[in-house]
């Protein structure tokens with residue numbers, strides 16, 4: 618691959634600023650001791666969706682640690698970008714659909730290249746939050762993933778409209794998301810009440826992260842599992 622460098626956070630190649638980062642799971646999550654490696658093509662000069670954000674590293678680790686739950690399940694990743702959590706889910710045996718903004722062909726094509734690079738057979742599909750295009754009606758996920766998708770308040774209602782639709786379309790499904798907790802838990806609580814959802818689990822993202830990964834990440838990142846609140850929907 619021309620203009621591509623390899624490494625845990627490989628040095629950028631100035632011509633195209635394209636790198637391939639390596640992500641290890643299992644063992645002591647090091648290059649020499651791991652059970653799974655996923656390679657991600659990134660471009661730090663391009664779109665938000667062309668970079669592995671810290672929330673994605675934390676959500677991917679969670680998927681790995683919960684791999685027996687993911688094996689055999691149907692997974693949809695929203696705002697997948699470079700798709701690390703979805704790829705880990707695919708590698709542990711989930712049937713995975715990776716989605717991002719429908720018109721963003723650069724991000725969608727990068728996802729396809731990443732799937733090929735990792736020999737992962739995922740479906741890649743445009744899905745813009747709050748848009749009701751045909752593909753969304755065929756999605757019946759057991760688990761919806763979203764890493765760092767709560768970063769622009771202008772999009773929160775569109776995102777939650779899509780999440781709520783998918784949860785209603787797939788009885789028993791859960792939405793698992795990691796986000797930067799900049800203003801306390803109030804934001805997510807407000808959104809859950811507004812959309813008739815409830816919190817099943819709330820974790821500090823660093824509480825389950827191996828120390829070698831935590832050392833390179835900063836911030837207050839939370840992981841929340843969300844489901845429909847049937848009581849509020851009666």
Ligand SMILES: C[S@@+](CC[C@H](N)C(=O)[O-])C[C@H]1O[C@@H](n2cnc3c(N)ncnc32)[C@H](O)[C@@H]1O
Nearest residue numbers: 665666669670673696697698718745746764765
């Ligand atoms: C901060 S990036 C996170 C990317 C990736 N999940 C990660 O954590 O590395 C936000 C992602 O959401 C996608 N996104 C933003 N607005 C969107 C929308 N309205 N519909 C669908 N995806 C959207 C972006 O293209 C981008 O891939």
